[in-house]
Amino acid sequence: MENAQYRLEMKNISKQFGGIRALDDVSVQVRPGEIHALIGENGAGKSTLIKILSGAYTRDTGKICMDGQEVNIASPLDAKNLGIAVIYQEFMLAPDLTVAENIYIDKLAGKGKLINWKKLKQDAKERLEELGFGNISTMEKVGRLSVAHQQIVEICKCLTRNAKILILDEPTAVLTVTEIEKLFSLIRLLKQKGVSIIFVSHHMNEIFELCDSYTVLKDGKYVNNGMVQDVTTNDLIHMMIGRELTQMFPKRNAKIGEVILKVENLKAENKVDNVSFEVRSGEVLGFSGLVGSGRTETMRVIFGVDKKTSGKITFMGEEIQPREPKDAVQKGLGYLSENRKSLGLLINQSIRMNTTLASLNKVTNKGFIRHKYEKEYVKNLLSQMSTKYGDMDDKVNSLSGGNQQKISFAKWISADCKCIVFDEPTRGVDVGAKVEIYELINRLAEQGVAVIIISSEMTEIIGMCDRTVVMARGRITGEIGKEYLNEGTIIKFAMKED
Amino acid sequence: MKKNNKVGKILLDNNTYIIFLALFIICCLLSDKFFSYLNLRNILLQQAGPILVAVGMLMVILTGGIDLSVGSVMAVGSSLAAVLMSSMNVPWGLAILIALAVGVVLGAFTGFLVAYLNFQGFVASLAVMTIARGIAYTITNATPVNLKSGTLNTLTSKQFGYPIIIITILMILIFIILEKYTAYGRIVIAVGSNSEAVKLSGIRVKRYLLSVYVISGFLATLAGIFIAARSNVGNSTIGEGQELDAIAACVIGGASLAGGKGSVTKTVIGALTLALIGNIMNLLAVPAYPQRIIKGFIIIVAVLLQVVTDRDKQ
Numbered sequence: 001m002e003n004a005q006y007r008l009e010m011k012n013i014s015k016q017f018g019g020i021r022a023l024d025d026v027s028v029q030v031r032p033g034e035i036h037a038l039i040g041e042n043g044a045g046k047s048t049l050i051k052i053l054s055g056a057y058t059r060d061t062g063k064i065c066m067d068g069q070e071v072n073i074a075s076p077l078d079a080k081n082l083g084i085a086v087i088y089q090e091f092m093l094a095p096d097l098t099v100a101e102n103i104y105i106d107k108l109a110g111k112g113k114l115i116n117w118k119k120l121k122q123d124a125k126e127r128l129e130e131l132g133f134g135n136i137s138t139m140e141k142v143g144r145l146s147v148a149h150q151q152i153v154e155i156c157k158c159l160t161r162n163a164k165i166l167i168l169d170e171p172t173a174v175l176t177v178t179e180i181e182k183l184f185s186l187i188r189l190l191k192q193k194g195v196s197i198i199f200v201s202h203h204m205n206e207i208f209e210l211c212d213s214y215t216v217l218k219d220g221k222y223v224n225n226g227m228v229q230d231v232t233t234n235d236l237i238h239m240m241i242g243r244e245l246t247q248m249f250p251k252r253n254a255k256i257g258e259v260i261l262k263v264e265n266l267k268a269e270n271k272v273d274n275v276s277f278e279v280r281s282g283e284v285l286g287f288s289g290l291v292g293s294g295r296t297e298t299m300r301v302i303f304g305v306d307k308k309t310s311g312k313i314t315f316m317g318e319e320i321q322p323r324e325p326k327d328a329v330q331k332g333l334g335y336l337s338e339n340r341k342s343l344g345l346l347i348n349q350s351i352r353m354n355t356t357l358a359s360l361n362k363v364t365n366k367g368f369i370r371h372k373y374e375k376e377y378v379k380n381l382l383s384q385m386s387t388k389y390g391d392m393d394d395k396v397n398s399l400s401g402g403n404q405q406k407i408s409f410a411k412w413i414s415a416d417c418k419c420i421v422f423d424e425p426t427r428g429v430d431v432g433a434k435v436e437i438y439e440l441i442n443r444l445a446e447q448g449v450a451v452i453i454i455s456s457e458m459t460e461i462i463g464m465c466d467r468t469v470v471m472a473r474g475r476i477t478g479e480i481g482k483e484y485l486n487e488g489t490i491i492k493f494a495m496k497e498d
Numbered sequence: 499m500k501k502n503n504k505v506g507k508i509l510l511d512n513n514t515y516i517i518f519l520a521l522f523i524i525c526c527l528l529s530d531k532f533f534s535y536l537n538l539r540n541i542l543l544q545q546a547g548p549i550l551v552a553v554g555m556l557m558v559i560l561t562g563g564i565d566l567s568v569g570s571v572m573a574v575g576s577s578l579a580a581v582l583m584s585s586m587n588v589p590w591g592l593a594i595l596i597a598l599a600v601g602v603v604l605g606a607f608t609g610f611l612v613a614y615l616n617f618q619g620f621v622a623s624l625a626v627m628t629i630a631r632g633i634a635y636t637i638t639n640a641t642p643v644n645l646k647s648g649t650l651n652t653l654t655s656k657q658f659g660y661p662i663i664i665i666t667i668l669m670i671l672i673f674i675i676l677e678k679y680t681a682y683g684r685i686v687i688a689v690g691s692n693s694e695a696v697k698l699s700g701i702r703v704k705r706y707l708l709s710v711y712v713i714s715g716f717l718a719t720l721a722g723i724f725i726a727a728r729s730n731v732g733n734s735t736i737g738e739g740q741e742l743d744a745i746a747a748c749v750i751g752g753a754s755l756a757g758g759k760g761s762v763t764k765t766v767i768g769a770l771t772l773a774l775i776g777n778i779m780n781l782l783a784v785p786a787y788p789q790r791i792i793k794g795f796i797i798i799v800a801v802l803l804q805v806v807t808d809r810d811k812q
Binding site: 303305324325326328329330335337342343344345346347348349353357358360364367368369371411415 | 679680681682684685687688691692694695696697698699700701702758759
């Protein structure tokens, strides 16, 4: 008989992929009705552990017990039957089906009967109301909901299957501040109902606000566990990266020079309303505001992805009319997308190919690729950025989030851009790699590149930017110099009605 | 253990070649007529066209598209070259060039629909498939066009060293180089893995999308001309179902229909694998209809092996 005080007990779990030990003798315990933080840098083994729990991978050695009974999780179906549910960052929802259908997707067609729409609607409504989200229409197509509401539907779906353990993998990465608050109250409600929750997040403040206990992993090994109330942020960071993090935002020594990009009265159909700003060589300009306030949309217009209806864009003293990204890239503008996997990288192609994609002219001669030179070139570039990888002809998706992001950076650095827009540059990146990315941004500014950072993390904006413009509803509602930059001012402008 | 893994990986990576080699040996054992100069030469002469079509198809598949029009475009190549020569007394060299130009235009039309009007490759090429077949029937009145000796069939003559085999090998080499050693080839593969990301990297994706259909149209026309050369007859009914064989050759060669993955060399081997299967069954006097059943199953087996390879790599 195992220890029955734990809802979940994972004991001495190991998992090996080829020559790499992804998990090495890791143990985790979670009590009923407890919110447990799973902490570690990218590549520490969190994802592997979750995938073992959800049945996507099988463990090599070790034991899993639930409520004192040893269980065998050999497939996702086993996990589901045991009441283990995972909410990944990419939701497992059918966008063209309604909310109600999605919630009851596995109970829709039973024994050749027709769907009882009335009952389905009723049940789904009740479920959502229990969670405090009765305002979500059960007949709306899921694809038309906001990301936050899609997440709620996903959670609701799992709960109808009597989930005893709910695993949330970086659930706040896609949410705005107010949405995060709502999600947290929902998680606390579930805790009261006795559901055990495993919460994965890179945000220390979220862990301290929400979680009861924690387990820290590093390089696939167990480091420590305990109660959150007994530790400080610095303790956790120390355990995660194995060293003190003296400076989250490293110092920058850049000379601010002439205006590189100047935008005047820019308007576009979608969320860009009379936007004007400029950014200088060596300057780091922040773009703050809520998700959907028009920051990304503005950059897409400047970059030639979307059309402008009016306004003037001046780049290096010359008016430009980018009609497609090629026009912008040729002039020396780079845009690192917020969505690394769908808009940034070729996830199934090699590290090498991704690195030189925006600067093929550098490694080709009359259209022919100089393979040997390219390998040397990529090797140098990536080592300057201290990127960790096995072989540069490995696929990008074999890398951790932080290293993937460095490949995206390398792509634009290689293109010799005069101005680079970084849209959420540290999303899905762990603390250690974050600092490295900030250092890279600083280095670019020191080399005279004009940098624009779009970020929903206010600490990042405050720590990194010389000047910040705040957007709301497609307009610039405020511009804040470094000396006045604090969360209060940003929020004030971000929430400004008109 | 580790060494074992490595050997296993090499075997899986090259399973296209291994299957082909195994099949080749089996063919040698099954029929003593198989491994003869005459038979092997005939296979090459027969397969020159289908190989080219498969290579063109691969370029389209690499971008994540598909070109169903190749069979019909072959018919246009064959018919048009023949009609120009027999009814209009165009010299055969010029007739070939005109036919190729028309093939390029047909490919460009499909490509335009895909790249600039956002048609799905399947739909655009389905339409062009019907159009091209209609053109072939119209210009020949759906009857075979006989050609004079010493014209197109020069391409298959021994005296000049079997030009169609030489041209095919040349084309294969060009496309191997294009795929592996040029920026063009790399971008085509990149477009197939994530066209939006490629566009945002400052590359004019539409032009590349258009170009692969042009290539496919060109190679299909050339294949049609080769087939006309072998029989010295222009024919509007050739190439029916050739698009499916071409797709099968790509898939046996490990290409992914989702795009971004495939190899010219392996596609050529894939086409030859299909050819061997057909050839040995003919030698063993298996009737034509059961041949298709067997061919279908062999495609399934080949694809299953590819799936295993992919899973292992993950």
